[in-house]
Structure formats: structure tokens, C-alpha cells
Amino acid sequence: MSQLVDFFIGRLSPEYIPTEPITLAAAIGLPIIALVVVGFITYTKRWKWLWQNWLTSVDAKKIGTMYMIVAVLMMLRGVSDALMMRLQTAVAVNGASGPFTSDTFQQVFTAHGTIMIFFVAMGLLFGLVNWILPLILGARDMAFPVMNSISLWLFVAGMMLINMSLVYGGFSNGGWLGYPPLTELEYNPGPGVDYWIWSLQIAGIGSLLSGINFFTTIIKQRAPGMTLWKMPIFSWSVLVTSVLIMLAFPILTVTLALLGLDRTLGMHFFTSDTGGNPMLYINLIWAWGHPEVYILVLPAFGVFSEVVATYSKKMLFGYRTMVWALVAIMFLSFIVWQHHFFTMGAGANVNAFFGIMTMVIAIPTGVKIFNWLFTMYRGRITFSAPMMWFMAFVVTFTIGGVSGVLMAVPALDFQVHNSMFLVAHFHNVIIGGVIFGFFAGITHWFPKIFGYKLHDTLGIWSAVLWQVGFIVAFIPLYILGLMGAVRRLDSYSDPTWQPLFITSAVGVLIICTGIAVLLLQLGYSFLKRKELKDTTGDPWDGRTLEWSVPSPAPHYNFAVIPTANHRDEWWYRKQHKLTKTPKSTFKDVWLPRSSGTGIIVGVLAGLAGFSIIWHLWWLLAICFISVIITVIRRTLNDDSEFQVSATELFHEVGKGR
Amino acid sequence: MRRGRFIGILVTVVAVFLVVLFAWLLQGKQIDVLNPSGEIANAQRSILLFTLFLSSLVVVPVFTLLIYFAVHYRADNKHARYQPEWGENKVLEAMWWGIPIAIISVLGVITLQSSHSLDPYKQLSGGKPLEIQVVALRWKWLFIYPEQKLATLNYISAPVNQPIHFSLTADAPMSAFWIPALGSQIYAMNGMESQLNLKANEIGNFTGYTTNINGQGYASMKFTAKITTKKQFIKWVDEMRMIKAEMNQAEYSKLAIAKSETSQRTYRLTDADLFQSIMHQNMSHSSSDSDEHSKMDHSTMEMSE
Numbered sequence: 001m002s003q004l005v006d007f008f009i010g011r012l013s014p015e016y017i018p019t020e021p022i023t024l025a026a027a028i029g030l031p032i033i034a035l036v037v038v039g040f041i042t043y044t045k046r047w048k049w050l051w052q053n054w055l056t057s058v059d060a061k062k063i064g065t066m067y068m069i070v071a072v073l074m075m076l077r078g079v080s081d082a083l084m085m086r087l088q089t090a091v092a093v094n095g096a097s098g099p100f101t102s103d104t105f106q107q108v109f110t111a112h113g114t115i116m117i118f119f120v121a122m123g124l125l126f127g128l129v130n131w132i133l134p135l136i137l138g139a140r141d142m143a144f145p146v147m148n149s150i151s152l153w154l155f156v157a158g159m160m161l162i163n164m165s166l167v168y169g170g171f172s173n174g175g176w177l178g179y180p181p182l183t184e185l186e187y188n189p190g191p192g193v194d195y196w197i198w199s200l201q202i203a204g205i206g207s208l209l210s211g212i213n214f215f216t217t218i219i220k221q222r223a224p225g226m227t228l229w230k231m232p233i234f235s236w237s238v239l240v241t242s243v244l245i246m247l248a249f250p251i252l253t254v255t256l257a258l259l260g261l262d263r264t265l266g267m268h269f270f271t272s273d274t275g276g277n278p279m280l281y282i283n284l285i286w287a288w289g290h291p292e293v294y295i296l297v298l299p300a301f302g303v304f305s306e307v308v309a310t311y312s313k314k315m316l317f318g319y320r321t322m323v324w325a326l327v328a329i330m331f332l333s334f335i336v337w338q339h340h341f342f343t344m345g346a347g348a349n350v351n352a353f354f355g356i357m358t359m360v361i362a363i364p365t366g367v368k369i370f371n372w373l374f375t376m377y378r379g380r381i382t383f384s385a386p387m388m389w390f391m392a393f394v395v396t397f398t399i400g401g402v403s404g405v406l407m408a409v410p411a412l413d414f415q416v417h418n419s420m421f422l423v424a425h426f427h428n429v430i431i432g433g434v435i436f437g438f439f440a441g442i443t444h445w446f447p448k449i450f451g452y453k454l455h456d457t458l459g460i461w462s463a464v465l466w467q468v469g470f471i472v473a474f475i476p477l478y479i480l481g482l483m484g485a486v487r488r489l490d491s492y493s494d495p496t497w498q499p500l501f502i503t504s505a506v507g508v509l510i511i512c513t514g515i516a517v518l519l520l521q522l523g524y525s526f527l528k529r530k531e532l533k534d535t536t537g538d539p540w541d542g543r544t545l546e547w548s549v550p551s552p553a554p555h556y557n558f559a560v561i562p563t564a565n566h567r568d569e570w571w572y573r574k575q576h577k578l579t580k581t582p583k584s585t586f587k588d589v590w591l592p593r594s595s596g597t598g599i600i601v602g603v604l605a606g607l608a609g610f611s612i613i614w615h616l617w618w619l620l621a622i623c624f625i626s627v628i629i630t631v632i633r634r635t636l637n638d639d640s641e642f643q644v645s646a647t648e649l650f651h652e653v654g655k656g657r
Numbered sequence: 658m659r660r661g662r663f664i665g666i667l668v669t670v671v672a673v674f675l676v677v678l679f680a681w682l683l684q685g686k687q688i689d690v691l692n693p694s695g696e697i698a699n700a701q702r703s704i705l706l707f708t709l710f711l712s713s714l715v716v717v718p719v720f721t722l723l724i725y726f727a728v729h730y731r732a733d734n735k736h737a738r739y740q741p742e743w744g745e746n747k748v749l750e751a752m753w754w755g756i757p758i759a760i761i762s763v764l765g766v767i768t769l770q771s772s773h774s775l776d777p778y779k780q781l782s783g784g785k786p787l788e789i790q791v792v793a794l795r796w797k798w799l800f801i802y803p804e805q806k807l808a809t810l811n812y813i814s815a816p817v818n819q820p821i822h823f824s825l826t827a828d829a830p831m832s833a834f835w836i837p838a839l840g841s842q843i844y845a846m847n848g849m850e851s852q853l854n855l856k857a858n859e860i861g862n863f864t865g866y867t868t869n870i871n872g873q874g875y876a877s878m879k880f881t882a883k884i885t886t887k888k889q890f891i892k893w894v895d896e897m898r899m900i901k902a903e904m905n906q907a908e909y910s911k912l913a914i915a916k917s918e919t920s921q922r923t924y925r926l927t928d929a930d931l932f933q934s935i936m937h938q939n940m941s942h943s944s945s946d947s948d949e950h951s952k953m954d955h956s957t958m959e960m961s962e
Binding site: 102103106173174175179180181182187272273278279312313314315316317318319320321341343344345347348349351352355356359360362363366367369370371373374375376377378379380381382383388391394395398399401402405406408409410411412414415416417418419460464468471472475476479481482483484486487488489490491492493494496499500503 | 664667671675678679682683685686687688689690691698700701704705708709712715716719720722723726727730731732737738739740741742743744745746749750753754757758761764765767768769771772773774775776777778779830831833835837838840841842843844846847848851852864866867868869870871872873874875876877879
């Protein structure tokens with residue numbers, strides 16, 4: 001009898017209900033928020049609308065918006081985690097206890113890293129690419145619209161699992177990359193690490209599918225005439241990123257699967273006994289992890305290339321070198337992973353090789369910075385919010401680059417590795433590069449998606465607060481690192497560290513103000529959407545094809561697929577007065593129908609993850625088979641498109657302009 | 658343009674404020690990495706400063722151009738030249754491929770050279786090194802002096818100006834051994850032996866840390882490196898040889914449980930093979946994993962040597 005019960009409830013048990021006050025508050029708070037949202041939708045009778053217009057939508061722009069919503073919400077959680085960490089280190093000195101226990105603190109920094117990379121940075125990346133990639137290529141949609149929706153819902157499923165851990169079971173305490181043997185059963189038998197593995201595994205498969213989708217879209221869906229060398233630089237950056245995704249994410253999938261096998265089936269890939277080897281895991285995870293950094297930052301470089309050219313009203317300087325720099329970084333990013341563990345004890349020649357390869361990346365990156373600067377040269381620069389994000393980026397990213405080159409010298413890395421210096425370095429490049437880049441991109445392209453601009457002054461204030469907050473939060477960490485403060489400390493004994501930790505906490509608070517202003521900007525702009533309405537479709541005197549369609553971009557993107565003969569096709573047309581589309585060119589258009597496949601697969605995958613974590617094997621089997629059936633059913637569906645007629649399109653375009 | 662001037666003033670005020678803030682914060686701070694007390698750490702500081710200098714050759718022009726271009730080519734400056742179709746210049750582009758390549762080449766040579774000269778596995782000159790075996794435990798550090806037949810918990814004692822050779826292993830999740838004032842850190846792993854060579858050139862007490870997260874007691878897992886004169890060290894050894902507490906397999910088993918321990922203790926070592934047996938207990942039960950394999954074999958990783 002008890003065996004039968006065990007079979008059905010796996011290892012679900014009351015002992016995993018959180019007991020600590022802070023975790024308990026979160027555990028109660030999250031379901032309440034969820035209930036309020038569900039209640040609101042039910043009360044306003046929006047379920048049908050939500051299902052038809054959003055949840056089942058395969059329109060890349062809407063999928064992009066859903067990614068953005070998830071990413072921004074997750075950013076709030078990630079920032080709260082950051083704030084909790086710095087509050088702890090501001091007080092927990094010399095025996096004084098901070099607000100959190102070691103275990104909670106360790107879960108918090110693990111969640112912070114995991115969420116910020118996988119669900120914020122990746123979310124903003126996928127959101128922005130979905131918004132803009134088809135438009136900038138002169139295409140109607142992604143190559144595989146339904147697969148795109150599956151990617152989104154796998155991402156959401158991963159996100160739900162990671163938040164579920166807060167409510168029941170607790171999260172991993174093994175750091176964002178979960179090094180074994182700490183994350184093996186021997187040292188970590190609870191469900192926390194399993195939550196970490198399976199939320200990343202599910203989201204990671206979604207990312208891989210996205211990479212395939214973006215790559216195919218760029219190769220197959222470009223507007224006629226747009227050769228690769230005429231492609232806007234943003235699409236080049238996405239092309240390079242999707243190659244990296246396709247090559248790197250399978251490594252993550254395999255690595256996490258092996259760790260999962262160790263934990264669920266008692267295997268010994270990475271255990272420290274019985275023939276396992278944790279060093280293998282560290283190599284594998286960074287063979288994915290380092291390219292991942294470039295997966296995030298290269299599209300941000302692409303955004304900046306478009307932004308600087310647009311707001312300087314000048315063509316991008318050195319387009320060809322920009323492309324070659326991207327491609328060079330793509331290759332190099334795969335042969336530097338060992339620099340994350342020079343201190344593991346490989347020989348001097350191994351370390352020197354990876355160190356030098358790492359520095360070599362600084363060359364194409366430096367070239368890009370100079371090319372951006374010389375795009376400003378002899379331009380007419382308007383300092384709108386996206387340009388301010390760019391300025392903040394150059395300052396922050398350059399400092400991060402310098403500390404990166406320092407750490408690339410193995411002999412030096414031995415003195416700063418895993419210290420607060422490292423923490424400051426990677427926040428320098430990830431916040432400065434990735435986050436500032438995506439904020440610039442969101443502000444720049446917002447009117448194209450929503451039809452109204454974001455309030456500019458608030459955007460500038462947000463950029464200024466982020467920049468100042470960043471310096472106040474992270475320069476102290478560089479100093480602390482050099483003083484010997486290592487990362488992930490929940491307490492320390494040297495009282496001279498405290499002023500620096502407090503300063504850093506103040507910096508995080510300033511960043512929080514920056515985020516508040518950002519949210520205020522979104523809210524205020526929504527209220528003032530009539531005044532901020534973009535009536536022209538081209539509010540910034542843009543250069544590329546997405547600005548040739550009205551704002552918000554219609555669901556079919558282009559009424560007539562444009563022909564592109566120039567890199568800055570729309571700029572060229574405006575210079576030569578070729579902006580009208582003749583009636584004779586309109587044709588009937590076939591568009592993909594909404595499909596529930598994505599969300600069904602997402603829900604099933606989330607449940608499957610949950611059942612592995614809690615050892616509910618019967619549920620796992622049901623979910624697994626159902627996913628396969630759902631996908632096969634979709635492939636048998638012949639009636640997957642609907643038609644928009646040429647006359648309908650012509651009238652709509654006439655109205656829109 | 659009003660906004661441009663406003664931004665200019667804002668940036669200046671904030672910059673001045675930040676400089677003052679950090680100058681104030683740095684007052685009277687002991688920054689181990691920049692003001693070290695060991696031979697290795699000294700050499701590392703020199704490389705750090707030289708690398709910073711090399712980087713500044715790029716950073717200074719970048720910041721200067723950024724500010725100058727932003728001010729000069731702002732939209733309302735009608736005196737500035739405007740060339741919207743100017744997007745290529747072979748000479749300029751060759752310059753900023755060339756200069757970074759030159760800088761990185763210099764740095765590359767330094768990297769290769771210093772990877773060897775500061776290799777943690779490389780024995781240091783200056784006499785026979787003091788042997789210390791290190792075991793990272795949950796969550797405390799056990800040090801074994803095989804030649805002095807002593808063992809210590811959470812502190813080491815060592816003479817100034819004499820090379821120290823650490824052999825490290827762990828009976829815990831992967832940990833790392835770092836004394837910032839003396840230099841270089843290295844991972845300590847179960848069933849494996851890594852090595853580190855350091856040499857102190859000043860007397861003093863320096864704190865050591867684990868830099869790799871290894872579970873609950875991670876933050877409290879610290880130790881003190883007490884660097885004394887040669888004479889004092891010999892005296893310390895003689896005194897400690899009288900001590901009652903013994904370190905052997907039985908005592909070790911009591912110590913090796915998952916529990917934080919911050920007190921500093923000294924033992925007489927009565928089991929000469931303790932370090933080896935700790936390493937072996939965490940090694941594979943399979944026969945193929947010989948001793949040779951489990952050490953992080955330096956020679957096989959470096960084919961050229």
C-alpha cells in the first residue's frame with residue numbers, strides 16, 4: 001500500500017514547505033499574486049481574448065512582447081535578490097548576523113545569477129529579436145512561427161519552475177553554474193538542485209529552437225535583393241548569435257542531462273568518487289558558458305550599431321570590419337572557456353594559450369568601439385534615450401573590458417579569481433553591454449511595436465541613474481576584491497570592508513531607482529500614448545526597412561514585400577523620394593493561424609520538469625507521451641494558414657498613412 | 658541646446674562627487690593585492706600595473722574621443738561638419754586593428770612568460786621549501802606538516818623568506834586556497850592533489866580564504882597565515898611537539914563531519930600517511946584510477962615540456 005502511495009506522490013512531502021519567515025512570505029506572496037492576476041482576468045472576462053490574441057499567437061511581435069513581459073518581471077525578482085545580497089553584506093560583519101541565513105543567502109545568489117542570465121538577459125534578447133528581426137529583414141514572420149511559440153512557452157515553463165521552487169522545495173545553493181560535487185547527491189540531496197537543472201534544461205531547449213529559428217529566418221526570409229552584405233548589422237549580429245546558440249546550447253543540454261542522471265539515477269559522471277570527474281563538468285559547462293556570454297552581448301552590439309547610426313544621422317562606419325569583427329568574436333568565443341578556471345591547476349602552456357586567445361577577443365571588440373565612435377564623427381547627434389544608453393555602455397563596457405584583459409593574464413587571474421573583482425568585472429560587461437544594449441533597443445523600437453514613443457526625458461533619467469548606480473555599486477567591489485573579499489560571502493570579519501559594502505548597497509538602491517524610473521517611463525508613456533503617438537511610422541528618421549511600415553507594425557509586417565538594394569534601404573529611398581508603394585504590386589498574403597501547440601507543449605514540459613524533480617515517474621511518462629502526440633498532431637494539420645486579400649491590404653495601407 | 662548643457666553639468670558634478678567618494682572610501686585601507694607581502698604577489702602586482710598601463714593606451718583615446726565627438730557633433734552645433742555618407746576609411750580602420758594587435762602582442766608575450774614564471778606548480782628559489790599539506794574540509798582547513806610531524810587547524814605558521822610548498826586536496830565540495838597577501842590561489846579537490854608554491858617576504862598575520870562556494874559554512878571558512886622569523890618558527894615547532902592532542906585517522910574522522918569550525922588548534926601528527934589516505938578515500942573504487950592518474954598530472958597536460 002505504502003509502495004503504491006510512494007509511486008504516486010514520489011518524494012513530495014510536507015518537510016519541503018518553507019519555514020523561514022522571508023521564504024515563507026515569498027511562498028505565500030507568489031500564489032496570491034498569481035490568484036489576483038487570474039481573478040482580474042476572470043472578472044474582466046478577458047480569458048478568450050487572452051487566449052486568442054496572445055497565448056496562442058504565432059506573430060513574432062506578440063511573442064517578442066510576451067518574452068519582454070516575462071523578462072521585465074524576472075528582472076524585478078533578480079534585482080530584489082541583488083538587493084537582499086547587498087543588504088546582508090552591509091550588516092553581517094564581525095559576528096553580526098544579517099537578515100538571511102547562509103542557506104537562504106546561497107539560494108538567493110544562485111537564483112540571482114540563474115534568473116538574470118537565463119530569464120532576464122536571454123528573455124530581453126529573444127524579445128527584441130522577435131520584435132525586430134523579421135521587420136528589419138523585410139520579412140512577414142519567422143521561418144517557423146509555431147516553433148517560435150514553442151520556444152516562448154518552454155522559456156515560460158522554465159521560469160515557472162524556478163519560481164515554483166520559492167513556493168515549495170527551495171532552490172539550489174550551488175551557484176549559478178552549479179559546480180559538482182557540491183551539486184551532487186552526496187552534498188545536496190534535496191530538490192533545490194533539481195529545480196535548477198530542469199528549469200534550465202527546459203528553457204535551454206527553447207533557446208536552441210529559437211537559435212535554429214533565427215538562423216533559418218535570416219538565411220531564407222530576407223527581402224529580395226538583400227544579400228548578406230546588404231543586411232543591416234543588427235541581423236548580422238543575430239546571425240552570429242544564432243550560430244553560437246546552435247553550437248553551444250547542445251553542450252548545456254548534455255551537461256545538465258548528465259548531472260541529472262547522476263542525481264536521479266545514481267550515475268557517476270561528475271561525482272568525486274566511483275570514477276566520476278567534476279573537472280569534466282566544469283569544462284563542459286564553460287564550453288557552453290563562454291559562448292553564452294557572446295550570445296547575449298553580440299545582439300546588443302547589433303542594437304548599438306543601429307542606434308548610433310540612426311541618432312547620428314549617418315551611415316555606420318566600417319560596416320565590413322564590423323561584420324568581420326562579429327565573425328572573429330564568434331570563432332574566438334569557442335576557444336577561451338578554460339579562462340574561467342585557470343586556478344584548477346592546468347599547466348602553464350594551457351593557461352597561456354587560453355589567456356592569449358581571450359585577449360585576442362579584445363582586438364575585434366576594440367575595433368567595434370572605434371567604429372561606433374567614428375560613426376558619431378561628422379554626424380549630427382541627437383541625445384535621445386537610446387543614445388544615452390549607448391554613452392553609458394561605452395563607459396561601462398570599456399572599464400569591464402580592461403578588468404577583463406587583466407583577468408585574461410593567467411598569472412594575474414590567480415590573484416583575483418572568484419573574488420569580488422571578478423563579480424565587478426562580469427557585471428561591468430553584462431550590465432554595461434547586454435542590459436544597456438537591450439534597453440537602448442527597446443526604447444528605439446518601442447514605437448514600431450506599440451505605435452507610441454516612450455517618454456524621452458524619463459528614459460534619459462533612467463540611463464543616468466543606472467550609470468551612476470552602477471559605478472557606486474561596483475567600483476567598491478573591485479576594491480574589495482583587491483582587498484581579499486571573495487564572492488558569495490554571507491558574512492565577513494574584517495570591519496574595514498564594511499563601508500565599501502554599504503556604498504555598494506547604496507549603489508544597488510540607485511540602480512533600483514533607475515528601474516523604477518524605467519517602469520514609470522513605461523506607465524507614463526502608456527497614459528500619454530495619444531501625445532506620444534507615432535503617426536509617421538518613422539519617428540527617428542530611421543535607416544532600415546522596419547521604419548518603412550506604419551507604427552504599430554501590422555500583423556503581416558509588410559503589405560508588399562520590399563526589395564532591398566542598399567544597406568540602409570529606407571534611408572536611401574527617403575533620399576531619393578521612393579517611399580510610395582504602387583497599387584499594382586499588392587498581392588494576396590497567406591499568414592499562419594494562431595496555434596495552441598506552443599502553450600500546450602510548454603505546460604506539459606513544465607509538468608514533466610516538476611515530475612522529475614519530485615520523482616513522479618507516472619506523470620513524467622504521461623507528459624512525455626503527450627508532448628510527442630501534440631507535436632505530431634500539429635504536423636498533420638494542413639489548415640494552418642489564412643488569407644489576407646490584396647485589396648484589403650491596399651485599403652489598410654491607405655488608411656494607415 | 659539646454660538639454661545638452663544640463664547633461665554636461667550633471668555628468669561633471671556626478672563625476673567629481675564619485676571621485677571624492679572613492680578617495681574618501683580608500684583612506685587608510687589595506688589592499689592586500691596592491692600592497693602585498695609575498696614574492697609571487699609582488700610579481701603579480703607589477704604585471705597588474707603594467708597591464709593597466711597598456712590598457713590605458715586604448716582607454717584614454719576612447720574616452721577622449723567619446724566626449725569630444727559627443728560635444729562637437731551634437732545636432733545643434735552648426736559649425737560641425739556633417740558627412741552622412743562617409744562610412745569607410747582604410748587608413749583609420751587599419752590603425753585601430755593595428756594598435757590593439759600591437760598592444761595585445763606585447764601583452765601576449767608577457768602572458769606566456771609569466772604563465773611559466775608564476776606557475777603555481779613551479780618551485781621557488783631560496784632554499785629547501787617548507788612542506789605543508791592542505792586538506793579543505795566542511796568547513797575548516799586542516800594543515801599537515803609532514804616533516805615537523807605537526808598538524809594545525811585553521812592556521813599555518815611559516816618562516817619568512819623561505820619557499821613554502823603546499824600540496825592540496827579536499828574532503829569537501831571543491832574549495833580553493835587563497836592568501837591574497839602572499840599571492841596565487843589554487844583549487845583543492847576530492848581525490849586529487851594540486852600544488853602551490855608561495856614565499857612570504859614580510860612578517861605578519863595574513864588571512865586566507867576559500868574562493869569557491871562549498872556549502873553552508875563557506876563564509877566562515879578562513880585561516881590565518883602567521884609568518885614569523887626562522888628562529889620563531891623553529892621555536893614554535895619545538896613547543897608544539899610537546900602538545901598532547903594527536904592527529905591521526907581516528908581524530909581526523911571526528912573532524913571530517915559537515916560542521917563549521919573556526920577555532921585554531923594544533924596537533925602532533927601521529928599518522929604520517931594521513932594526507933595520502935584522505936586523498937585515497939575520496940578516490941575512485943575502480944582499479945584503473947591509479948595514483949598517477951588522480952594527481953592533476955602536470956606533465957601530461959603540457960606536451961611541450
